[in-house]
Amino acid sequence: MKILVCITNVPDTTAKISFTDNDTKFNKAGVQYIIGPYDDYALARAVELKEKLGGTITVLNVGEAESDPQIRKALAIGADDAIRVNCDPQDSYFTAAQIAAIAKEGGYDLILMGRESIDFNSGVVHSLVGEMLGIPSFSPVMKLDIEGSTAKFAREIEGGKENLEASLPLVLGCQEPIAEWKIPNMRGIMTARTKPLKVVEPVAVDELATLDKYTLPAPKGACKMIPADQAETLISLLKTEAKVL
Amino acid sequence: MSILIFVELDNGSIKKTSLEAIAYGAEIAKVKGTTATVLAIGNAETSELASAGAYGASKVLHANAPELATENAMAYASVLAAAVQQEGAEVVILPKSGLCDSMGARAAAKLGASIVSGVTELPDLTDGFKVKRSIYTGKAFATVAVKGAIKILGIKKNAIEAIAGSGSAEVVGFSPALGSGDFVAKVISQEKASGELSLTEADIVVSGGRGMKGPEHWQPLLDLAQSLGAATGCSKPVSDLDWRPHHEHIGQTGIKVAPNLYIACGISGAIQHLAGVNSSKVIVAINKDPEAPFFKAADYGIVGDVFDILPRLTKAVKESK
Numbered sequence: 001m002k003i004l005v006c007i008t009n010v011p012d013t014t015a016k017i018s019f020t021d022n023d024t025k026f027n028k029a030g031v032q033y034i035i036g037p038y039d040d041y042a043l044a045r046a047v048e049l050k051e052k053l054g055g056t057i058t059v060l061n062v063g064e065a066e067s068d069p070q071i072r073k074a075l076a077i078g079a080d081d082a083i084r085v086n087c088d089p090q091d092s093y094f095t096a097a098q099i100a101a102i103a104k105e106g107g108y109d110l111i112l113m114g115r116e117s118i119d120f121n122s123g124v125v126h127s128l129v130g131e132m133l134g135i136p137s138f139s140p141v142m143k144l145d146i147e148g149s150t151a152k153f154a155r156e157i158e159g160g161k162e163n164l165e166a167s168l169p170l171v172l173g174c175q176e177p178i179a180e181w182k183i184p185n186m187r188g189i190m191t192a193r194t195k196p197l198k199v200v201e202p203v204a205v206d207e208l209a210t211l212d213k214y215t216l217p218a219p220k221g222a223c224k225m226i227p228a229d230q231a232e233t234l235i236s237l238l239k240t241e242a243k244v245l
Numbered sequence: 246m247s248i249l250i251f252v253e254l255d256n257g258s259i260k261k262t263s264l265e266a267i268a269y270g271a272e273i274a275k276v277k278g279t280t281a282t283v284l285a286i287g288n289a290e291t292s293e294l295a296s297a298g299a300y301g302a303s304k305v306l307h308a309n310a311p312e313l314a315t316e317n318a319m320a321y322a323s324v325l326a327a328a329v330q331q332e333g334a335e336v337v338i339l340p341k342s343g344l345c346d347s348m349g350a351r352a353a354a355k356l357g358a359s360i361v362s363g364v365t366e367l368p369d370l371t372d373g374f375k376v377k378r379s380i381y382t383g384k385a386f387a388t389v390a391v392k393g394a395i396k397i398l399g400i401k402k403n404a405i406e407a408i409a410g411s412g413s414a415e416v417v418g419f420s421p422a423l424g425s426g427d428f429v430a431k432v433i434s435q436e437k438a439s440g441e442l443s444l445t446e447a448d449i450v451v452s453g454g455r456g457m458k459g460p461e462h463w464q465p466l467l468d469l470a471q472s473l474g475a476a477t478g479c480s481k482p483v484s485d486l487d488w489r490p491h492h493e494h495i496g497q498t499g500i501k502v503a504p505n506l507y508i509a510c511g512i513s514g515a516i517q518h519l520a521g522v523n524s525s526k527v528i529v530a531i532n533k534d535p536e537a538p539f540f541k542a543a544d545y546g547i548v549g550d551v552f553d554i555l556p557r558l559t560k561a562v563k564e565s566k
């Protein structure tokens with residue numbers, strides 16, 4: 001069983017978002033980076049599947065050298081080796097084309113991703129990669145088991161879930177409760193230092209979308225407090241003032 | 246050149262977010278001096294589909310092969326790509342949803358098209374084709390120059406107001422060849438809450454956190470939701486604890502909602518929760534702790550005990566009707 005797990009290097013969920021260089025660059029000062037939370041679920045499930053079925057896990061990131069600490073963390077959690085495509089990805093299609101190029105060479109049985117990145121929130125890279133490789137893709141997957149060459153999995157649908165079966169190879173976009181996030185242990189951290197991390201250059205892709213500038217939402221006005229003993233007035237305020245009822 | 250809009254159907258009716266997608270596509274068509282065509286997949290009455298005309302569409306392609314009756318992003322992507330080619334569409338609009346992101350992406354890979362998901366406004370066509378999209382889970386926006394010959398946009402709820410005018414669209418059958426490769430997954434079963442309002446479509450959402458104390462105490466919240474015609478949601482710990490089903494989990498790692506009114510009951514307002522609700526028009530927070538962070542993100546706040554406040558609000562709603 002060969003598993004490829006694709007991880008993003010993203011600002012921590014509590015990071016304060018601001019921009020520099022005339023609002024054309026994300027302000028990285030003081031920002032803590034993490035493995036994308038959904039990607040972390042994918043990785044955790046990959047480690048569990050490997051424990052059960054054997055095989056190898058490769059982690060892949062399309063990003064610059066500053067992703068390396070997160071890649072090392074993924075190796076410490078249980079991946080065997082890593083590949084980083086050395087570039088600053090700014091577009092879903094570009095990112096997917098890089099992942100597809102690596103996947104074509106690797107011949108993976110299972111490609112696990114998060115349901116979406118938490119910086120761009122597109123939720124499209126898994127489906128793009130699936131189509132580029134000519135294999136099925138499913139998202140968001142909340143349960144996954146492998147029996148022989150068949151994946152048995154559950155996908156969240158509006159208002160519920162759907163249980164599915166399909167033959168490998170597959171691309172899956174994962175979310176909880178597929179597994180619990182894993183914390184690396186001391187042994188993992190020690191061995192991660194010597195696990196191979198291969199850095200490769202990107203393949204050429206037509207430029208389909210580029211970033212112009214960033215903006216922040218308008219600041220929220222003050223909250224109007226209603227005394228608890230007059231709670232009922234909220235309903236009339238929502239009607240006449242906010243006009244949402 | 247034309248504009249193609251994919252609409253999602255819910256029991257044969259065009260969803261509200263899809264009506265917004267039609268209005269969005271029709272507006273671009275107007276500026277570009279071309280027509281807006283709708284693609285609908287699955288069962289629906291012709292009269293319902295023709296109503297897309299009231300939002301600016303001139304034609305509806307209706308793909309209704311039996312194999313397409315259940316949602317299948319891969320098959321739907323093939324149908325979408327075929328429609329793009331038949332119509333010579335250069336701009337493709339989809340409402341943002343899990344299905345649409347997946348099918349839009351697979352269609353983009355088939356067509357070599359640009360794909361931008363999470364668009365919040367009409368495009369700026371004065372200098373190329375630029376769109377504003379939501380990033381960092383609603384905490385910022387990016388303006389993106391879209392450069393592909395074919396552009397696929399996933400638009401967020403409230404990107405435009407859908408106002409019904411007059412007019413009726415011509416509905417024509419659409420039956421592209423379907424490849425077996427799109428039907429490789431076997432659906433074993435579906436577990437779907439029936440008769441529940443969709444969280445992402447709802448105009449009002451009433452949501453509960455750990456302050457609701459336990460699943461057996463949810464009734465006051467459900468009562469308020471029912472009186473308002475609202476969908477119900479919850480915080481992550483609440484679904485982690487199995488107090489409420491997972492598909493109600495709202496936030497950074499759950500569903501992102503954008504209703505007109507979001508009422509948070511006993512939710513502290515952690516940044517990861519706010520990430521899923523910050524696109525709401527009006528936010529109400531009810532919390533017994535005056536220091537709860539939710540009050541900083543809310544428009545209206547009540548410091549009080551949910552078990553006292555909620556029944557009184559329900560009563561006030563009923564009396565105001």
Ligand SMILES: Cc1cc2nc3c(=O)[nH]c(=O)nc-3n(C[C@H](O)[C@H](O)[C@H](O)COP(=O)(O)OP(=O)(O)OC[C@H]3O[C@@H](n4cnc5c(N)ncnc54)[C@H](O)[C@@H]3O)c2cc1C
Nearest residue numbers: 006009061062063092113114116117120121122123124125
């Ligand atoms: C200005 C800017 C700077 C950026 N800098 C970096 C950076 O330094 N390092 C970096 O890693 N990324 C960087 N990114 C890329 C960003 O994190 C996303 O990976 C990329 O934009 C795709 O986003 P998406 O919303 O389309 O992904 P989605 O479609 O939402 O992602 C779905 C899944 O695809 C996989 N995936 C997505 N992107 C990648 C990726 N880049 N590598 C591996 N797997 C991926 C993940 O499993 C993810 O959960 C940057 C983006 C921008 C705009």
Ligand SMILES: Cc1cc2nc3c(=O)[nH]c(=O)nc-3n(C[C@H](O)[C@H](O)[C@H](O)COP(=O)(O)OP(=O)(O)OC[C@H]3O[C@@H](n4cnc5c(N)ncnc54)[C@H](O)[C@@H]3O)c2cc1C
Nearest residue numbers: 454455456480481496497498511512513515517518533551
């Ligand atoms: C990577 C990551 C992703 C996350 N994603 C999400 C996410 O998607 N969604 C999400 O919700 N969380 C998410 N979280 C968790 C988040 O940080 C918070 O822990 C969570 O939102 C807290 O839930 P809560 O407000 O229900 O509970 P608590 O923080 O325990 O708050 C309960 C609140 O109820 C109030 N209260 C108690 N009793 C009453 C009463 N009788 N009447 C009125 N008020 C009362 C309390 O004052 C308190 O403010 C994430 C965390 C991480 C690290």
